[in-house]
Amino acid sequence: MSDRSRPTLATVAARAAVAPSTASLVFAGSDRVAPATRDRVLAAAADLGYAGPDPVARSLRSRRSGVVGAVIGDRLAHAFSDPVSVQLLDGVTEVLSPLGVGLLLLPGDADRHGPTLAQLAHVPLDAVVYATCGLEDDPALVHLQRRGVPVVAVDGPCVDDVVFVGIPDRRGTAELAGHLADLGHRRVAVVTLPLRLDGTRGLVGAARRAGTHHRTVRERTLGVEDTFGPVPAWETAANAVEEGERAGRQLLDVPAGGRPTAVVAQSDVLAAGVLRAADSLGLRVPEDVSVAGFDGAELPWLPPVRLTTVVQPTTEKGRVVGRAVTDLVAGRRPDDVVLDVHLSVGTTTGPPPPS
């Protein structure tokens, strides 16, 4: 196969006997080109096997690369075991793909949570979405702002010049807490998402709590405390079923007198783990203990149980993010958006056991 250098717009233009600028108009889909000329150019392109203008060269002029970064604060295998992250990105791509804009994954790794500068610096980016894990002191964020790359943050971090898209975490959790209180619960425990990404697990003390990196965790804890006052919070090292199970076992494997009558997990995935823990300890849900989650994730392997949870419109959130990105790239500055949530009562919460 002859590996001659690929044809360029200039080659095509020459062959069609038009100026490069005219050929450019043809590929831009301009309607101010005579149909005959257009066909001639297209024919020349076909002859030469020209696949259209080089995206890189085009980007250099147009100042737009068609690439939007998605910061994933962990290894993919971790982050995407959470259906919520996936649904979010699904919503984002649903909006951006038809516009010819692609999502570039910027995962962290086991140690560094968030992309390294090496990952960011060499890649063309029209905008960046902090999809999970918005840290408020991320060095990558500084780099992006300096480069003038607009940023959308999902559920945080809340920083100047970053568009925020989120939900009323606190109000949602408060609603859930109210439901539990109405049922008669008084002894409630919380299983939290990671307060910061350092692999810590266990009961959250005041010092640890003060160092909470994630807005989401903070708000979802406060929502419970708005009703119940200070409650024990057990931190997990990751948003994963195993972690929830581990936490659940710690909280539930105690004599009935000291055991919480309800466990509020800060995600459905964690709640699924707590359900497993209850099961393995021989505790019935909700007769012996109530369990609730957050997200309204579709976990196809969870039925026949229906988890009581706070439903957030995750895919729609992704679409909103997609639209915000579109605006940003077009030079508009979109408003922050706070979407709504609602309580969904399932089969995993009920009155506390008689004491």
Add this chain to the structure above:
Amino acid sequence: MSDRSRPTLATVAARAAVAPSTASLVFAGSDRVAPATRDRVLAAAADLGYAGPDPVARSLRSRRSGVVGAVIGDRLAHAFSDPVSVQLLDGVTEVLSPLGVGLLLLPGDADRHGPTLAQLAHVPLDAVVYATCGLEDDPALVHLQRRGVPVVAVDGPCVDDVVFVGIPDRRGTAELAGHLADLGHRRVAVVTLPLRLDGTRGLVGAARRAGTHHRTVRERTLGVEDTFGPVPAWETAANAVEEGERAGRQLLDVPAGGRPTAVVAQSDVLAAGVLRAADSLGLRVPEDVSVAGFDGAELPWLPPVRLTTVVQPTTEKGRVVGRAVTDLVAGRRPDDVVLDVHLSVGTTTGPPPPS
């Protein structure tokens, strides 16, 4: 904030009183620059808030964008509900991220399976990975080859000038079939992955079978038939738990005499669905029916059951793909790779029930 146009290399060079080429060397990390000069340039950059060379401009010269596309033959929410896809990409990013190369998601949508040309044409790509769903007649593939973008295909499609990374699907399944035969099974049914992405479900007839798009499905079916001869195959519309459950119910909800004594699902996710179906029909596994899968996916919600399955090194496969991409981008042409698989006997297979 003064929104003056951002500084360029030229600006920085001027301020440091060096030539642009010298400044360029500094940012390239060259060691043939006098330390003093280097510091001067860096200082100038810091003063001006220069975030480093523009990736797009750099790409135009270096003919490298740092972006590798990942073709996902479905919506993200679908494709990534399969942990195998995620693990694969995880392996890919593990290799590429440290090199400053990012993965760009190129999902399809409900109708079009695979990215549209609009998605491909505007985005800079150093290479593309067909991560799932390699169709052999994909128009996008033609576009890429014309553009000179090298392609790596995972488990297919097998096409000229495309590097193939896969596993011995047929041999792996044959080994599994052998295990079942040894246990005494004679009546076996297969639950297949989609033969093509058109939403079809049900028993696979000869015509349908002839139109199989996916190498994987073909091979994994043949592997079973190598031992058992023609067996009933039930096609699912997607690789999802619900689909497996649906298929399982169809195959198992018959009188014991006509019921298969073993069901081989072509993925662990499907097998999990079959297990659910058996459970809901009151069938014990493996006493009443044996169930096996494929992949060796870690499904954290599956225990305490351990699925009998064919384990493939998914993350390693991703790493191999990452290395192949690295080679390709560097102008080398890597060899095709076929990784190994092995049978893992769990608790879901046993002797058939006495007839």
Add this chain to the structure above:
DNA sequence: TTGAAAGCGCTACCAC
């Protein structure tokens, strides 16, 4: 409706 020319910001090459 088409063409000419000027860069986008950078790096590769060659000279010093």
Add this chain to the structure above:
DNA sequence: GTGGTAGCGCTTTCAA
């Protein structure tokens, strides 16, 4: 070690 210079392939005025 450093500087000059010529493009990478395209789009975008502006003029014809």
